[in-house]
Amino acid sequence: MTSAGFADHNQYLFEQGNKLYQQEQFQEAIKNYESILHNGYESWALYYNLGNAYFRLGKLGKAILNFERAYRLNPDNEDVLFNLNLAKMRAVDNIPVPPLAEWMQKVKYALSMSVIIWLLLGFYFLTAILIAIRILLRQRLWQRLTKILLVPAVIILLLSGSLFYLRAHEETSVKYAILLVEKTDALGSPEEDGTVLFSLHEGVKFKVESYNDGWARIRLANGSVGWVKKDVFEII
Secondary structure (H helix, E strand, O other): OOHHHHHHHHHHHHHHHHHHHHOOOHHHHHHHHHHHHHOOOOOHHHHHHHHHHHHHOOOHHHHHHHHHHHHHHOOOOHHHHHHHHHHHHHOOOOOOOOHHHHHHHHHHOOOOHHHHHHHHHHHHHHHHHHHHHHHHOOOHHHHHHHHHHHHHHHHHHHHHHHHHHHHHHHHHOOEEEEEOOOEEEEEOOOOOOOOEEEEEEOOOEEEEEEEEOOEEEEEOOOOOEEEEEHHHEEEO
8 A cells, every 4th residue: 555545544544533523423433543553653643533433422531641642743723622621521530740840831831832943043043143143243232232142042942942852752652651451559569469558540641750560660750669570451
């Protein structure tokens, strides 16, 4: 199948999935959406529709998982954020997030990755041009003008660079996951007879820090740490 034919096939599956969703055939719609993912294609709209279909079937973990993936690709979309928050309100666990961590998360996701990259490139070249003008043109007017413009340009360059580093680091190194089973216990060690530290319920989000055989060491937003089996969750 050619790339154009492959894209057309995915588009057909997506449109068929939407029709099935409108007919309230949610399970069939999910099959279409999942087939597109199986073909190696993803988009925020695909994850968003998939999350809606799972939500209508009452599969809260899968719904939050796909809303989170849609939010990762398009944090500016109000519908995605609204449905994500709506699904989270249905979850049993309400893990309190420290105010500073919550504020930092909002700052990190205030802009989409594409906007951050454009800001970074734009102010990188602007700073380089201003420095070149300052070196080449020695007149007092140009020296004064470039001095005034360089300060905010460098500040924005550093801020956008820091934001880019944080987002890139989080997307490549930090793994967050959603619990997909109704309930599981977090243990003090990666063993069946480990001490139960706390219980978690479907839809809760946590960070996955490491793996040990069939277990994963997780950390909640409030800092609590424990071990859960790696087949009870899926990485966002």
